[in-house]
Amino acid sequence: AQSVTQLGSHVSVSEGALVLLRCNYSSSVPPYLFWYVQYPNQGLQLLLKYTSAATLVKGINGFEAEFKKSETSFHLTKPSAHMSDAAEYFCAVSLGTGNQFYFGTGTSLTVIP
Amino acid sequence: DTAVSQTPKYLVTQMGNDKSIKCEQNLGHDTMYWYKQDSKKFLKIMFSYNNKELIINETVPNRFSPKSPDKAHLNLHINSLELGDSAVYFCASSQAPLLAEQLYEQYFGPGTRLTVT
Numbered sequence: 001a002q003s004v005t006q007l008g009s010h011v012s013v014s015e016g017a018l019v020l021l022r023c024n025y026s027s028s029v030p031p032y033l034f035w036y037v038q039y040p041n042q043g044l045q046l047l048l049k050y051t052s053a054a055t056l057v058k059g060i061n062g063f064e065a066e067f068k069k070s071e072t073s074f075h076l077t078k079p080s081a082h083m084s085d086a087a088e089y090f091c092a093v094s095l096g097t098g099n100q101f102y103f104g105t106g107t108s109l110t111v112i113p
Numbered sequence: 114d115t116a117v118s119q120t121p122k123y124l125v126t127q128m129g130n131d132k133s134i135k136c137e138q139n140l141g142h143d144t145m146y147w148y149k150q151d152s153k154k155f156l157k158i159m160f161s162y163n164n165k166e167l168i169i170n171e172t173v174p175n176r177f178s179p180k181s182p183d184k185a186h187l188n189l190h191i192n193s194l195e196l197g198d199s200a201v202y203f204c205a206s207s208q209a210p211l212l213a214e215q216l217y218e219q220y221f222g223p224g225t226r227l228t229v230t
Binding site: 034036038041042043044045046049088090100101102103105106108 | 169
């Protein structure tokens with residue numbers, strides 16, 4: 001079975017500080033991993049994806065994530081938080097078969113001015 | 114030029130009613146999905162259609178019935194609405210993988226907030 005766990009349902013950072021959102025996955029085979037962002041009252045937007053090409057993945061808006069197989073992690077980072085980064089962030093895993101995604105429970109990011 | 118659109122954006126109705134939510138994508142994708150997001154933001158897939166054919170049908174009450182008239186549309190019909198059906202419903206689409214190891218990101222619509230009173 002495959003799943004993702006997002007540690008910390010709420011994260012608060014100061015503007016300009018490092019953003020670190022944690023995601024650990026569970027999969028019996030090499031997974032595909034995604035980070036999506038959901039702004040208030042909007043749908044989900046893809047931030048970045050890992051599909052085994054490179055372990056460090058760069059996404060939109062300055063976000064990046066590193067796939068660490070030994071730690072079964074795919075944490076999302078951004079060096080300097082901006083007020084516009086305040087949103088809900090979802091980690092998702094898929095095996096590829098049927099393109100079925102399994103989403104984590106989400107992490108709400110608050111940026112303090 | 115909205116990629117994935119849903120109507121209506123908000124839907125307020127009473128228990129026992131029947132309602133439909135429509136979804137259209139203009140991305141040329143073969144696969145479409147319905148997700149339910151509850152009040153705690155948890156996202157769960159409900160259905161997936163590939164080229165008008167149902168390929169994923171998670172444990173969902175049979176009061177929920179998806180209908181795909183063509184590969185650009187996937188509508189969700191809900192009979193006998195219950196309080197617990199209140200949620201945000203998201204439609205999504207993606208290209209269809211030709212091989213098991215292929216994977217394509219899903220593109221989401223803006224959501225339909227359903228409130229059952």
